Amino acid sequence: MRLQGGAPERYWRQLSGQLEPDNREVYQEGIQVPPVKVVRGGGEVDSDIIGMVVENSRVPDVVEGDIMAMIASLRKGASRLSGLLRSKGFEFGPMSSEVMRRSEEMARQRIATFPQGTYTSREVLDNGMEFGCTVRIRPGGGEPRVEVEFTGVPPQVMESINTTLPGAVSAARSVYVAVVDPHADYNQGGLVRPLDIRVPRSTILSAEKPAPVGVYWETTTYAADAVWKALAPGIP
Secondary structure, three states: OOOOOOOOOOOOOOOOOOOOOOOOHHHHHHHOOOOOOEEEEEEEEEEHHHHHHOEEEOOHHHHHHHHHHHHHHHHHHHHHHHHHHHHHOOOOOHHHHHHHHHHHHHHHHHOOOOEEEEEEEEEEEEOOEEEEEEEEEEOOOOOOOOEEEEOOOOOOOOOOOOOOOOHHHHHHHHHHHHHHOOOOOOOOOOOOOOOEEEEEOOOOOOOOOOOOOOOHHHEEEEEHHHHHHHHHHOOO
């Protein structure tokens, strides 16, 4: 049986801010909301947080509807997943641990078939900036692993071309999953455990406030291309 979780994604409409390539700081790009719990213990929705968000939109009713729809989808998904596990006689904790264990084992077995060694590449952005990427495939003393290191990355700039550390990590992980098993069920606790990613701080691949990141996808794509390019000679 394949075990899946839920994670809704939605673009909330008409929030304050603009995603312009010539922005000079992240505060121009919209309201900054840190990680907060919209639904608290017992299933209570925090109306204050939702109110803060919708007050920054030209279409508050639409945004509030989007948020409530996301909450409803997660509740329905959790209910049906719990019911499915109970009907099969499984408990979520042990089941998820076993899924992650098997994913990691599969990934290490696959990495063991890759040519061991160090592979490098250079990537040049449209604006002339460039950085390097080194990928090491190591046997790891019985635990094969992959190391991805971005090198010579330019410092973050006051332009929206920056991406954040999660962006660079997701770029490397996407290539890693594609070469390990593009059809594998993704899980962070098992499938990507053999992968180490190193990115220098406060660069265009790991920008921090107040650097703008509105056009993050451009640089994130270059990061993925750099990993692909490095691996190409060993894993065509």
